[in-house]
Amino acid sequence: MRSGVSTAHSVVEPSGPAKLAAGFIVILYALLALTPLIWIGLTSIKTPPDSISYPPKVLPFVDFQPSLEGFCNLFNTRSRQTQDYINALPPPNGACEEITRSRSMVVVGPSNYTPRFINSLIIAFGSTFLSVLLGAAAAYAFSRFKIPLKDDLLFFILSTRMMPPIAIAIPIYLMYRELGLSDTRIGMILLYTSVNVSLAVWLLKGFIDEIPREYEEAAMIDGYTRLQAIWKVVLPQATTGIVATAIFCLIFAWNEYAFAVLLTSGAAQTAPPFIPIIIGEGGQDWPAVAAGTTLFLIPILVFTVLLRKHLLRGITFGAVRK
Amino acid sequence: MSKGAMPVPAALVRHARGLSDRAIAWLFIAPTMILLLAINLFPLIWTIRLSFTNYRANRPNAPLRDVGIEHYQTILTDPDVWQRMQATAHFVFWTILLQTVIGFALAYFIDRKFRGHGFWTTIILIPMMLSPAVVGNFWTFLYQPQIGLFNYVISFFTGVPPSSFQMLGDVQLSPWAIIIVDTWMWTPYVMLICLAGLRSIPDYIYEAAEVDRASNWRQFISITLPMCLPFIMLAVLFRGIENFKMFDMVNLLTSGGPGSTTELASITLKRAAFEAWRTGYSSAFAIIMFVAIFGLANIYVKALNRVKAR
Numbered sequence: 001m002r003s004g005v006s007t008a009h010s011v012v013e014p015s016g017p018a019k020l021a022a023g024f025i026v027i028l029y030a031l032l033a034l035t036p037l038i039w040i041g042l043t044s045i046k047t048p049p050d051s052i053s054y055p056p057k058v059l060p061f062v063d064f065q066p067s068l069e070g071f072c073n074l075f076n077t078r079s080r081q082t083q084d085y086i087n088a089l090p091p092p093n094g095a096c097e098e099i100t101r102s103r104s105m106v107v108v109g110p111s112n113y114t115p116r117f118i119n120s121l122i123i124a125f126g127s128t129f130l131s132v133l134l135g136a137a138a139a140y141a142f143s144r145f146k147i148p149l150k151d152d153l154l155f156f157i158l159s160t161r162m163m164p165p166i167a168i169a170i171p172i173y174l175m176y177r178e179l180g181l182s183d184t185r186i187g188m189i190l191l192y193t194s195v196n197v198s199l200a201v202w203l204l205k206g207f208i209d210e211i212p213r214e215y216e217e218a219a220m221i222d223g224y225t226r227l228q229a230i231w232k233v234v235l236p237q238a239t240t241g242i243v244a245t246a247i248f249c250l251i252f253a254w255n256e257y258a259f260a261v262l263l264t265s266g267a268a269q270t271a272p273p274f275i276p277i278i279i280g281e282g283g284q285d286w287p288a289v290a291a292g293t294t295l296f297l298i299p300i301l302v303f304t305v306l307l308r309k310h311l312l313r314g315i316t317f318g319a320v321r322k
Numbered sequence: 323m324s325k326g327a328m329p330v331p332a333a334l335v336r337h338a339r340g341l342s343d344r345a346i347a348w349l350f351i352a353p354t355m356i357l358l359l360a361i362n363l364f365p366l367i368w369t370i371r372l373s374f375t376n377y378r379a380n381r382p383n384a385p386l387r388d389v390g391i392e393h394y395q396t397i398l399t400d401p402d403v404w405q406r407m408q409a410t411a412h413f414v415f416w417t418i419l420l421q422t423v424i425g426f427a428l429a430y431f432i433d434r435k436f437r438g439h440g441f442w443t444t445i446i447l448i449p450m451m452l453s454p455a456v457v458g459n460f461w462t463f464l465y466q467p468q469i470g471l472f473n474y475v476i477s478f479f480t481g482v483p484p485s486s487f488q489m490l491g492d493v494q495l496s497p498w499a500i501i502i503v504d505t506w507m508w509t510p511y512v513m514l515i516c517l518a519g520l521r522s523i524p525d526y527i528y529e530a531a532e533v534d535r536a537s538n539w540r541q542f543i544s545i546t547l548p549m550c551l552p553f554i555m556l557a558v559l560f561r562g563i564e565n566f567k568m569f570d571m572v573n574l575l576t577s578g579g580p581g582s583t584t585e586l587a588s589i590t591l592k593r594a595a596f597e598a599w600r601t602g603y604s605s606a607f608a609i610i611m612f613v614a615i616f617g618l619a620n621i622y623v624k625a626l627n628r629v630k631a632r
Contacts, residue, residue: 014434023436029428030445033506037448039471040460052469054484134357137350145347157354160362162615164567166591167608170372170601171365174379194361197354226346257455257570262596272455276462276574286463293460297452304451308444312518315450315511319556320518 037297043290044070051286070287074113074278074295113292116274120296122185123270124253127192131249132242134193135200140230142201143208144216154201158317161198165258173263185268191259196249199317203248206318207241208234244310247303254300271296366612373606380599393606402582403590403607410586412497413504414565418558420505425512426554430546432513433520443517450510458574461503465489465575490576493583500572500584504565512557519553520546552630559622566615587611 014022042058043051045066050057057063138157142150172191173182181187211234219229235242261273275292278285304311312320341349373394376387397403428446432439449457464472465488473484489499523545531541569588572578578585578593591611595604 019434019436022431022434023439023442026428026431026436026439026442026446029424030442033446033449033510035471036460036464036506039464043463054469054474056469056471056474134354138354141347141350145343147347147351153351153355157358160358162563162619163362163366164569164588164591164608164611164615166567166569166588166595167369167612168362168365170379170595170605170608171368172361174368174382175365190357191361194357197357201354225341226343227341251451255453255455257453257573261455261573262592272453272570275456276459284463289459289463293456296456300451300453301448304448305444308447311447312514316515316556316560320515320553 044294070291073288116271120270126189128249130193131196131200139204192253202317203245211237248314369605379601417504421512428513429516454571458571515557519550
């Protein structure tokens, strides 16, 4: 509902009740959308029996006693099967194991979450660093220099992002097998870089286009070389754009699943293919899965808040400016 | 704006040291291009080549035979493949419809700028930032018939016993199970683009409409919707491409089942390539998918440009 108020600044303001109704609907949706995430967070601090009780237990300390069993199971590195077996094991290795043993908890097989999480960190940060480095250089060149077939090259760079991952997964699998890159972190870093660099070039070109080229020219007249001018003048001006681009690349590499599940089997496997296969005794160990999910989601939640101003540009490759 | 470098001032030439601009341009672009050629274009060409052979990646030493367009013929005349395509189309159609309607409505309400709209917008954006695989996995937990939250909530409001329906195990329900998750995850994406569209409409147009005493409904139909249309279409394009090749979330949620009710094209492709190891066949399948995406996207972009030009 727009009531036509023509103030000095001619701003069309919706009426009070209209705002209230809109706010109510949006907040209702937001809470509904948040419920699955809150549920996962709650499940991660339940005991396995509480996590599958019916009706569901909702309030910590009221309906159920919070427990760190899920997290303990997640980080446990030793197999334990029966009480006898546990008794026969060497002394507990760390606090997590002490808790799991005192409660006689049983997990089939050791959890390998830690190395997977570390792989995720290394591959995500490594490919982000490379993507931003290569992307920034290419974006600068595309923004400032006359390059033959510039528009075609830029379109080619963008189009690489349209390919279904599985369409190129087969030859990449064969190629990596030949080169000894399959199931290695380096291989995954290069692969994710090639996927992310298109986004990096397009985003960073937009940001660099907005920096007046007079700045570098002034610096060069003062005696800087082109490279010095880039380092001392352009880079500081582009910091916000570089950070935003980096976070986008990081989120993509962090979340990627298709390549990870097809091309890695252990040594370089990241967390997304691993979390679903955490199995406890008698089926899925839901609190451990929830704990793994929660830990995995926390960085993304932080980045979402940091990124919100740049989100639109990032998800549309800068096709829509905001 | 970027039409070539500016003419170089004389003072600059005198001070020019180090690399020439031309060298820098190539030095800066080359690594990106080499990487893209090696890891995107080269594999694509390889896929095309493999699609005409009987190659199997699990038997690399078997004699290689050229089979011509046999794989393409097999795929395009296979009723099973058409059934998978139908499942994919069903999924793409409903997710786009739901996401566009809900996303646009949300954007419209957020644009009322009620108090705290910034905070709630950020909350709404969270699902689309998550890993589709992890999302698929935790929704399998929510969908568990005996213990899951989803069935509990439905039965709480409708009185249907929670164990009487299985979202992931029922032939009728499982396509909807994946549509619900995809809509939950990607509605914020459409919402964000629609919001940008709404914010791009200048206030003076509404003011003029007020002067003409146009009703709210009239304003919505003849100003808001048409001016937002290019943005909505852009969102539909991006979601369409993504959902046509959807893999991660569905692979974890149902991995194609029950039966093949949710077996989208990319799941079929993965099964043929990495479970049956029919590399040649699956390469042809991949090329067909790629051509379909490119063709549809190009036709669509033409339509989009026509709308923009209006």
